[in-house]
Amino acid sequence: MKESVKIEGVIIQPLKQMADKRGSVLHMIKNDSNLFKQFGEIYFSEIHSGLVKAWKQHKKQSQNLAVPLGAIRLVIYDKRPNSNTHGRISEYILGRPEDYRLVHIPPMLWYGYQGIGDQTSLIANCTDLSHDPEEIESLSDDTRQIPYQWKT
Amino acid sequence: MKESVKIEGVIIQPLKQMADKRGSVLHMIKNDSNLFKQFGEIYFSEIHSGLVKAWKQHKKQSQNLAVPLGAIRLVIYDKRPNSNTHGRISEYILGRPEDYRLVHIPPMLWYGYQGIGDQTSLIANCTDLSHDPEEIESLSDDTRQIPYQWKT
Numbered sequence: 001m002k003e004s005v006k007i008e009g010v011i012i013q014p015l016k017q018m019a020d021k022r023g024s025v026l027h028m029i030k031n032d033s034n035l036f037k038q039f040g041e042i043y044f045s046e047i048h049s050g051l052v053k054a055w056k057q058h059k060k061q062s063q064n065l066a067v068p069l070g071a072i073r074l075v076i077y078d079k080r081p082n083s084n085t086h087g088r089i090s091e092y093i094l095g096r097p098e099d100y101r102l103v104h105i106p107p108m109l110w111y112g113y114q115g116i117g118d119q120t121s122l123i124a125n126c127t128d129l130s131h132d133p134e135e136i137e138s139l140s141d142d143t144r145q146i147p148y149q150w151k152t
Numbered sequence: 153m154k155e156s157v158k159i160e161g162v163i164i165q166p167l168k169q170m171a172d173k174r175g176s177v178l179h180m181i182k183n184d185s186n187l188f189k190q191f192g193e194i195y196f197s198e199i200h201s202g203l204v205k206a207w208k209q210h211k212k213q214s215q216n217l218a219v220p221l222g223a224i225r226l227v228i229y230d231k232r233p234n235s236n237t238h239g240r241i242s243e244y245i246l247g248r249p250e251d252y253r254l255v256h257i258p259p260m261l262w263y264g265y266q267g268i269g270d271q272t273s274l275i276a277n278c279t280d281l282s283h284d285p286e287e288i289e290s291l292s293d294d295t296r297q298i299p300y301q302w303k304t
Contacts, residue, residue, distance in 0.1 A: 046175030122274070
C-alpha cells in the first residue's frame with residue numbers, strides 16, 4: 001500500500017474478499033469490529049476516472065470507507081492543532097482487488113479522493129452519525145489552504 | 153418495477169440518487185429509517201451477468217438489499233406456513249439507474265438472485281445481525297423444493 005505518512009487516528013484494516021466463480025463476496029464492517037461504534041448511515045459515492053471530490057471536513061462524524069469497485073487515491077490532511085501529526089498529508093490507495101481495505105477517518109481531518117484506473121469507482125461509506133450539513137465544512141479541490149496538488 | 157406478487161413482510165423503498173458530473177451519490181439506509189432496527193453487518197456480493205446465487209434462507213437475520221452497480225433479478229419464495237402469502241413467488245428487478253431501491257427481506261423467506269444486463273453487478277446487504285452460519289439454510293439453484301426456474 002502506498003501510504004506516505006501516518007496520521008493520528010486514521011486506521012486501516014485489510015478486508016476479506018471471498019472468491020466465487022459467480023462473483024466475489026466482499027466484507028466491509030461488522031458490529032463486532034473495533035472500528036464500529038454506532039450506525040449512522042451507509043451510502044455510496046461514484047467517482048469517474050481522473051476526477052476529484054474534495055475537500056470535506058466533518059466536525060462530529062467518523063467515516064469508514066471501502067472501495068468495492070475500481071480504485072481511488074484517498075488524501076487526508078491533518079490540520080488539527082493538537083494532533084501529533086499536525087500539518088501532515090497522507091495518500092492511500094483503495095480498491096479492488098489488491099487494495100481492498102477499510103479506512104477509518106475520525107472527525108476534524110480534511111479528506112478528498114480521486115478516481116484512478118480506467119473505470120468509474122464506487123466508494124462505500126459507513127458513518128457513525130447520519131448526515132447533518134451543519135457539521136460539514138467544504139473547500140474546493142484547488143484551495144490554497146491545503147498543501148496538496150491533485151494529479152491531472 | 154416488475155413485481156409479480158407481493159409477499160408479506162417484504163418492503164420496497166425508493167432510494168435517492170443525487171446526480172453529480174463527477175459521479176452520483178447513492179443513498180442506502182440511515183439510522184432513522186423504519187427499515188433499520190439494529191446494525192449487524194454491511195457486505196457486498198458480486199454477481200456476474202447471467203449467473204445465479206440461490207437459494208438462501210435466514211432463520212433470524214433480516215436483509216436490506218440495494219444494487220449500486222448493474223442490475224439483478226431478485227426472487228423471493230414464501231414457504232412460511234402461517235404467512236398470508238404462503239406459497240407465493242415474487243420477482244423484483246433491482247439496479248441502476250431506473251431500479252435503484254431498497255428491499256427488506258424478513259427472516260424465514262427463501263431468496264436468490266441473478267445478474268442481468270451485460271456487466272457484473274454489485275449487491276450491498278445491510279443486515280441486522282452479524283453473520284452466523286447456524287441460522288442459514290441453503291438449497292441449490294435447481295432444487296425441486298422451490299417452484300422457480302431461473303432463466304438461461
